[in-house]
Amino acid sequence: MNIALWTAQGLLAFVYLIAGGLKVIRPREQLVATGRLDWMKDRSDAAVKAVGAVEILGALGVILPEATGIARILIPIAAVGLVIVQIGALRVHLSRNERQPLPVNVILLLLAAFVAIGRIVG
Structure with a gap:
């Protein structure tokens, strides 16, 4: 179980570091120009x-x-x-x-829920 949790945690960290990093580093207009992040048009x-x-x-x-090994309680909170x-x-x-991104959103939601529950119970 610990291996599955670590795998899920690693995947979540990888995806969110890239996605979040792009949002923080690149200008919104540049991200919108890719054509895959149209939702940003309506946001500041x-x-x-x-x-x-x-x-x-x-x-x-x-x-x-x-x-x-410090403050492990933060894992399920995160x-x-x-x-x-x-x-x-x-x-x-x-x-x-926008239906295309929904499967990825659901998979990430389920992975995060798996980690939250797994680290609380385990």
Whole structure:
């Protein structure tokens, strides 16, 4: 079980570090120009940067406490935070009638929920 949790945590950290990092580092207009992030057209630069920062914090929160052995209680808290991020993402995509990103959002939500529950119970 621990291997499965570590795998899920690693995958979540990888995905959210990249996604959050891009949102924090790149200008919103450049991200919108890719054609895959149309939801950002309706959001401010600050909102996009805030989402990116939350994603980075969640990524660090699911890895660093276990890797360092310090404050392991933060792992399920960070994982719940990532569940909330995905609920928000699902809401935004559904309201914009964007169906393509939904499977990835659901998979990330389930992975984060698995980590949250697994680290609370285990």
